[in-house]
Amino acid sequence: MRKYKLLYLIILIIFMPFSVHGEEQTLTILYTGSLKGELETCGCSPKTDFGGLARLSGYISEHAEELSPYILIDAGNFTPKDTPQGRLKTEAMLRSFSKMKYDAVAFGENEKVFPRNYLYPLVKENKTPVLCAASEKRRSLSITRSDIKLNIGVDPAARHEGNLNLLLSDKPVSEAKLINGWDVIITSSGEELEEPLENNETIIAAGYPKGKNLGILKLRIGINGKVMGHDHRWQPLGKEIKEDPLVRDILNDYDSKVARLLREAERPLAGATYSGVKKCAECHQPFEESWKDTRHAGAFQTLEKAGKSSDPECIKCHSVGFGEKGGFYSIETTPDLANVQCEECHGLDRGHLDDFSKPMRPVTEKVCLKCHTEEHSPDFDYPVYLEKIKH
Ligand code: HEC
Ligand code: HEC
Ligand code: HEC
Ligand code: HEC
Incomplete structure (x- = not known):
C-alpha cells in the first residue's frame, strides 16, 4: 500500500503543474480610446451624463477584484486640439492615467499634433507607458499578467510569435480588418461598436467615443496560449458611480488652471457691444x-x-x-x-x-x-x- 501511496504522490507532483496550466485562464482587457480630452461630463442632461475619468477610476478600484486579472489600456486619441486649454486637458489626462496605472497608452492622430518636446517631458514626468508608431523604441511593450505573456504594439509589424498579441490602432475598423495575425485589435477611431467584431482569428473592438462607457473584454485563453473565446460588455459610467477622490483632485486642479488661463488672458473690453x-x-x-x-x-x-x-x-x-x-x-x-x-x-x-x-x-x-x-x-x-x- 505504502508503495502505491508514494507512487501516487510522485505522479501527483509530476503532473501538478500541468493540471494547473491545463485549465483555461482568463484575462480581461479594460479599454478606452477616443477620449478626445473628455475629462468629465458637463452634466447638461441626465441622458448624456456618462463618462469622466474620476468615475472610470472609481469603478475600476471598486471592482478590481472581480475584474482581475486585467490590463488597462488606452488606444489613443485621448487629447483634444492643441490649444492652451487643450494642453491643460492633456496634462490632466496623463496625470490621471498615471494614477489609474494604465498599462499602455497609444499615441494616435490627435497626439501627433502636439510638438514632441511638449508631450515627451510630460510622458516622462508621469511615467506613462506610451506606445507610438513614429518612435522606434516605443512600438511595442511586453507585460506578463498571471502567467500570460502579452505583447502590446502600435505597429502591425511588431507582433511577437508565442505571445498574446494586442494591437492598439487609430485606424478605422474597416482598415483594422485588413491586419492579420493579432489576437486583439483595439482602435481609437471613434466608431461606436455595439459588440467587438470577429475577423479571421482577430477580435476587433473600438474605444467608446469620449469614454461614456468603459469597454470590458474578457478573453478565455487555452493551454496553448491561444484565445478560445471572449465575453464583452460596456460599463456605462453614470453619475451613480463613486468618483476616485485622487483623480477628482486632478480634475479640480485642472479647473483652477483653466480659471487662471481666463484671468491671465484678461483683455480690456472692446467697447460695450x-x-x-x-x-x-x-x-x-x-x-x-x-x-x-x-x-x-x-x-x-x-x-x-x-x-x-x-x-x-x-x-x-x-x-x-x-x-x-x-x-x-x-x-x-x-x-x-x-x-x-x-x-x-x-x-x-x-x-x-x-x-x-x-x-x-x-x-x-x-x-x-x-x-x-x-x-x-x-x-x-x-x-x-x-x-x-x-x-
Ligand atoms: C453647446 C452648449 C452648451 C455647452 C457647451 C454647455 N452647456 Fe450646459 N446646458 C446647455 C443646455 C442647452 C442645457 C439645458 C438642457 C436641457 O434641459 O434640455 C444645459 C444644462 C446644464 C446643466 C443642467 C442644469 C439643471 O439645473 O438641470 C448643467 C449642470 C450644465 N448645463 C453644466 C454645464 C457645464 C459644467 C458645461 C461645461 C463643461 C456646460 N454645461 C456646457 C448647453 C450647454
Ligand atoms: C446661448 C445658449 C442658449 C440659447 C440660444 C437657447 N438656450 Fe435654452 N437653455 C440654455 C441653457 C444653458 C439652459 C440651462 C440653464 C440652466 O438650467 O442652467 C437652457 C434651458 C432651456 C430650457 C429649460 C429646459 C427644461 O427642461 O426646463 C428651455 C425650455 C429652453 N432652454 C428653451 C430654449 C428655446 C426655445 C430656445 C430658442 C428660442 C433656447 N432655449 C435658446 C442655453 C440656451
Ligand atoms: C428705449 C426703449 C427700448 C429699449 C432700450 C429696447 N426696446 Fe425693444 N422695443 C421698444 C419698443 C417701443 C418696441 C415696440 C416697437 C414697435 O412695436 O414698433 C420694441 C420692440 C421690441 C421687440 C419686438 C418687436 C420686433 O419687431 O421684434 C423685441 C423682440 C425687442 N423690442 C427686444 C428688445 C431687446 C432684446 C432689447 C435690449 C437689447 C430692447 N428691445 C431694448 C423699445 C425699446
Ligand atoms: C430663449 C430665447 C429668448 C430669450 C432669452 C428672450 N426672448 Fe424674448 N422672445 C423669444 C421668443 C421665442 C418670443 C416670441 C416669438 C417672437 O416674437 O419671435 C419672444 C418675444 C419677445 C417680445 C415680444 C415680441 C412681439 O412680437 O411681441 C419681446 C419685447 C421680447 N421677447 C423681449 C425680450 C427681452 C427684453 C428679453 C430679456 C429679458 C428676452 N426677450 C429674452 C425668445 C427669447
Missing part, C-alpha cells in the same frame, strides 16, 4: 420679469454650482455673447452679461436702441440649436421648449 438685460428692461420690464422665471436666467449660477464658472467651454452656452466683441468675458469683468440673456435670442442689434420701430431679427429654432445640441439637450423639441420660455 452687448447691452445686457438691464438696458432692454428699461422699456420691456414685463419681458424681463417673465424671462427671470425661465431657466435661462439661472444658467450662470448653474456653472457656479458645478465649479465651472471660469471654463470657456461651458460659458459659451451659459452666458450672452461669449467669445464675441463686447460679450460676456468673466463674472468679474462683465457681471451684467452672465446668463442666457435677451440678445442671445433676439440678436445683437444696437440699431433697435436708437430706433425701436426697427424690428429685431425673428427668433427661430435655429437660434436655439446653437446651444440646444444633441449632446447638451437631447430632449430638445422646439414647440415644447418654446412653450416653456414664452414671455
Whole structure:
C-alpha cells in the first residue's frame, strides 16, 4: 500500500503543474480610446451624463477584484486640439492615467499634433507607458499578467510569435480588418461598436467615443496560449458611480488652471457691444420679469454650482455673447452679461436702441440649436421648449 501511496504522490507532483496550466485562464482587457480630452461630463442632461475619468477610476478600484486579472489600456486619441486649454486637458489626462496605472497608452492622430518636446517631458514626468508608431523604441511593450505573456504594439509589424498579441490602432475598423495575425485589435477611431467584431482569428473592438462607457473584454485563453473565446460588455459610467477622490483632485486642479488661463488672458473690453438685460428692461420690464422665471436666467449660477464658472467651454452656452466683441468675458469683468440673456435670442442689434420701430431679427429654432445640441439637450423639441420660455 505504502508503495502505491508514494507512487501516487510522485505522479501527483509530476503532473501538478500541468493540471494547473491545463485549465483555461482568463484575462480581461479594460479599454478606452477616443477620449478626445473628455475629462468629465458637463452634466447638461441626465441622458448624456456618462463618462469622466474620476468615475472610470472609481469603478475600476471598486471592482478590481472581480475584474482581475486585467490590463488597462488606452488606444489613443485621448487629447483634444492643441490649444492652451487643450494642453491643460492633456496634462490632466496623463496625470490621471498615471494614477489609474494604465498599462499602455497609444499615441494616435490627435497626439501627433502636439510638438514632441511638449508631450515627451510630460510622458516622462508621469511615467506613462506610451506606445507610438513614429518612435522606434516605443512600438511595442511586453507585460506578463498571471502567467500570460502579452505583447502590446502600435505597429502591425511588431507582433511577437508565442505571445498574446494586442494591437492598439487609430485606424478605422474597416482598415483594422485588413491586419492579420493579432489576437486583439483595439482602435481609437471613434466608431461606436455595439459588440467587438470577429475577423479571421482577430477580435476587433473600438474605444467608446469620449469614454461614456468603459469597454470590458474578457478573453478565455487555452493551454496553448491561444484565445478560445471572449465575453464583452460596456460599463456605462453614470453619475451613480463613486468618483476616485485622487483623480477628482486632478480634475479640480485642472479647473483652477483653466480659471487662471481666463484671468491671465484678461483683455480690456472692446467697447460695450452687448447691452445686457438691464438696458432692454428699461422699456420691456414685463419681458424681463417673465424671462427671470425661465431657466435661462439661472444658467450662470448653474456653472457656479458645478465649479465651472471660469471654463470657456461651458460659458459659451451659459452666458450672452461669449467669445464675441463686447460679450460676456468673466463674472468679474462683465457681471451684467452672465446668463442666457435677451440678445442671445433676439440678436445683437444696437440699431433697435436708437430706433425701436426697427424690428429685431425673428427668433427661430435655429437660434436655439446653437446651444440646444444633441449632446447638451437631447430632449430638445422646439414647440415644447418654446412653450416653456414664452414671455
Ligand atoms: C453647446 C452648449 C452648451 C455647452 C457647451 C454647455 N452647456 Fe450646459 N446646458 C446647455 C443646455 C442647452 C442645457 C439645458 C438642457 C436641457 O434641459 O434640455 C444645459 C444644462 C446644464 C446643466 C443642467 C442644469 C439643471 O439645473 O438641470 C448643467 C449642470 C450644465 N448645463 C453644466 C454645464 C457645464 C459644467 C458645461 C461645461 C463643461 C456646460 N454645461 C456646457 C448647453 C450647454
Ligand atoms: C446661448 C445658449 C442658449 C440659447 C440660444 C437657447 N438656450 Fe435654452 N437653455 C440654455 C441653457 C444653458 C439652459 C440651462 C440653464 C440652466 O438650467 O442652467 C437652457 C434651458 C432651456 C430650457 C429649460 C429646459 C427644461 O427642461 O426646463 C428651455 C425650455 C429652453 N432652454 C428653451 C430654449 C428655446 C426655445 C430656445 C430658442 C428660442 C433656447 N432655449 C435658446 C442655453 C440656451
Ligand atoms: C430663449 C430665447 C429668448 C430669450 C432669452 C428672450 N426672448 Fe424674448 N422672445 C423669444 C421668443 C421665442 C418670443 C416670441 C416669438 C417672437 O416674437 O419671435 C419672444 C418675444 C419677445 C417680445 C415680444 C415680441 C412681439 O412680437 O411681441 C419681446 C419685447 C421680447 N421677447 C423681449 C425680450 C427681452 C427684453 C428679453 C430679456 C429679458 C428676452 N426677450 C429674452 C425668445 C427669447
Ligand atoms: C428705449 C426703449 C427700448 C429699449 C432700450 C429696447 N426696446 Fe425693444 N422695443 C421698444 C419698443 C417701443 C418696441 C415696440 C416697437 C414697435 O412695436 O414698433 C420694441 C420692440 C421690441 C421687440 C419686438 C418687436 C420686433 O419687431 O421684434 C423685441 C423682440 C425687442 N423690442 C427686444 C428688445 C431687446 C432684446 C432689447 C435690449 C437689447 C430692447 N428691445 C431694448 C423699445 C425699446
